Amino acid sequence: MTESAQSGKAIPVDAESSSTIPLETSILTGAVPLESILCTEELKRRPSRPPDHEKENRALVALVSALADSPSTIFQTLAETIQDITQCDSAGLSLLTRDGKTPNVDGKRFYWPAIAGMWNPHVGGGTPRNFGPCGDVLDQNRTLLFRHFERRYPYLLPVIPAAEECLLVPFYVAGKAVGTIWAIMHSDRRKFDAEDDRVMASLGKFASSAYQALVHIEDLKIQVAEREKAEAEVRELASGLEAKIRRLVEANVVGIVMWTLEGAIIHANEAFLHMLQYSRGDLATGRVRWTDLTPTEWRDRDERAIAELKATGIFQPLEKEYFRKDGSRVPVLLGGALFERSGKEGVAFVLDLSEQKRAERALRRSEAFLAESQHLSRIGSFSWRVATDEITWSEQLYRMCELEIGVPVTLELIRTRVHPEDVSLIEKMKMVHQASDGGNDFEWQYRLLMPNHSIKYMHAVAHAIRDQDGQLEYIAAVQDVTGRRLSEEALDKARLELARVARVMSLGALTASIAHEVNQPLSGIITNASTCLRMLDAEPPNMNGARETARRTIRDGHRASEVITRLRALFTKKDAAAELVDLNEATREVIALSLSELQGNRVILKTELADKLPVVKGDRVQLQQVILNLLRNASDAMKNINDRPKQLVIRTEPSEGNRVRVSVEDVGTGFEREQMNRLFEAFYTTKSDGMGIGLSVSRSIIENHHGSLCATSNEGPGSTFSFSLPCETAVASPNGIAAEKKLAARQD
């Protein structure tokens, strides 16, 4: 409560009211005990005035009449009646309320809706439920007579004139106390007695009835108000709907026609008439009937629509044709409903589908053109909707994959065609999508492995778009580039052949050079030998001459030998450097140099290079030539392998005897056991285009490095070529030093 209330000043409860009735709910203890202000028992002891039944009856009849005629003022009438019958100074009602005015049985305070007599100015005031005279009456559930109740409830002090005595009677609704009626004497000119008690009890019952009647009236008022509001809304809606329908009809956006089931057209808008080339005058003649407008082949559909109308009151939109006035046809979409479920009249909307049909024909033509273009250009199309994972192929793509047109496209189906070594387009799309969070364009090449084991080369260009719903979709054009690819391969092969021929030619030039160098001393040898023979055959033999020519023959023989020795030095690079070589590093360099060639052959290279591999001593370039040779041989051995991934493993590892091993393992064609011994012979080859000197030279180089080169057949497909070399610590060991000296001697 407010400060001013606590200080005992009167506070108006209702600003609109002139009341100054205080309500002090915070004062929960009275100045005096309740018993000291109650004198109810005195009612029985006091001399009682005789009952005036006639007056009482008149009053009750008047009250009932007032309730019927003017229920809104019944409480005021009741208050005046109480004052009249009890001859008190003030009389009134207190009603429990929650919000200060509306009666409520669970209210926390009382308010005074009507007061007659001296307290009349205080109408609208009231007292708290938990600390006041009315609350005491409800708590004790009986009539109470108070004397100077302001002594206990100080907030009543300002309410003037003060109450000498106050008789309070509870009244009930459905067994619950909902308020009190009361009579007050402001002076002692008269005391309440047992007759007052009885009359008040009687009026209390009326108060209860009046209360219920008023509540009921209030409910009725609410119901009426709600119904009126609903009716107003319906009226408004109906008028709005009608207006909308009228606007729809008059807007001529769609054809609207009203008809009878028998075939008559009652009304049609301009759009409908224009669609069918009729005038309003034509319609007025009554000769334009929808049954006649329908071509024969569409009448079945009309009959089905009528059956639907009779069963459900509406017919679902359907496509049909109408005759125009000039006899041409117009494709339409129409749907409609009966005005009443069991009636015979209804309304339909009619949409002219001419444009749509033209567009559909154009689209079909465009699709056919696209399909033919795709067929001719061997380009298929592919779409993937990211959100739904829906994959769509063009017919051409089905043809390219040699799959039945229209079978559902799944990842499993795609995998049956994509080469096992390759990543399919859809998988690539998903990778790109995940990596880039969508929206990136890209190109992709992959192969198809067909059921007859033939290979097709595909080149796809994918483009990310968003559809009308904002959903991401990838569209790809997939071209069969097998022909181009085969041409490129043929070109590559021709280039390689050219390179081989060039090599052979340079080898021929080398051979010629060698022949020249050797033939010169050979020529001398033969000529000298011939001369020598002639000198010996002479008579007498020219011994000195023969000796001289024989000496020259020997000299030229040495010369020829020197030529051969020089050539060997040239081939084996006898001036090889002896440096520390990290075979891992050397291998990586070779891989870097050969990577494009390996990739071109679609070789899957796997490297297993040992950590902390000991170094070896030798000629780095020569050793790299060996590794390169082994890599190329392995790649060549897998050239024609198509049924398995072309896996090539290059491995470095420490091996027994303080050595380091480099192995190259392939899954190629391998070699037969009987070929094993010949593999390292010069000019022996298993390749169609090989010279047969690579492995021979390789072995020569490795043996020069005190190593060994060997070949083994794999348990699975392919073979493994490996060489091992003593590592640097071994070279530095006593035996190694000897070996090193031997190497040095050879190099000299």
Add this chain to the structure above:
Amino acid sequence: MEGRQLISVIDDDESVRESLPDLLKECGFDAQAFSSAEEFLASDQISETKCLILDVAMPGLSGPDLQRKLTQRRQKIPIIFITAHRDETVRPRLIEQGAVECLFKPFSETDLLTALNSALRVI
């Protein structure tokens, strides 16, 4: 060595210059060796030479160069080319240009004498 026909050998290879004249002499010819075409041209043996055994490839003037020069000088000396390059396409070309024979080193005594007989018959 009167009455013996002079055969001039021109070759940049010393062993040929040493061995071939000796063989020719043993076969009844007179022989003279030159290490280059220029040396031969500068000598006074040109008119005496009955047959020229001429290396194809030499530093300076080559064998065919010398052949052309001699033709220009209208000196008709039969020429037997010798070469250590076994290029089968060279032989017909040289013969077409007037050579008696082209022998590939090493050649046999018989082939040499056969060619010499042919050459000397030309005269």
